[in-house]
Amino acid sequence: MSDEILWYANRATGAVCLVLFTVVVLLGIAVRLRARIPGLPRFGTVSLHRTLSLSATVFLVLHIAAAVADDYVNITVVDAFLPFLSDYQPLWLGLGTVSLDLMLAVLITSLLIRGAGNCATSHGQPAASNGPASGEARATRRS
Known part of the structure; x- marks a missing residue:
């Protein structure tokens, strides 16, 4: 590849990373606050957050690779x-x-x-099986 292509690839992937990571952070806040994006169910927001996170990570790897490979x-x-x-x-x-x-x-x-x-959960028990919210704990308190 020519140096000019690597230079442009470095700048372009950096700009895309900046936009994608900004959107990922905003979606992460929306997921944490259990906010809904119009037109998407709540699981759609989580799925969009994960997908954009993966896309942003791929662009970041490309950005780093272009920066290291560029001789500028x-x-x-x-x-x-x-x-x-x-x-x-x-x-x-x-x-x-x-x-x-x-x-x-x-x-x-x-x-x-x-x-x-x-x-x-792989051992057949929920993660909080003996906690105060479990059915077993509620049954022993009532009797």
Whole structure:
């Protein structure tokens, strides 16, 4: 690929990431507040949030790959993951790196939480089977 195509690809994927992650954050707030988007059921909002999150992550990977591959400036893979070490605009690249690191932390913890929930229910019991909301606890209080 030519340097000009990589330069434009880097800028374009960065702009798309900015828009997509803004929409993802707004949808995440809407999901947390149990708000409904007109024309979508509540599960549609969650599904849209997840789909756009995946799309934004793909564009972010493309953005990082284009930035590392582009020879216009010297950005290394290390610069993409360790903040404020780059020779090229260390503040802005460092803030982007911190954002990437935080996004990876959110992604990993959400996958671990989802996996832990599946583990608790895979043994045939709901996750809160002995809690105060379970039927067993209500039955013992009444008698």
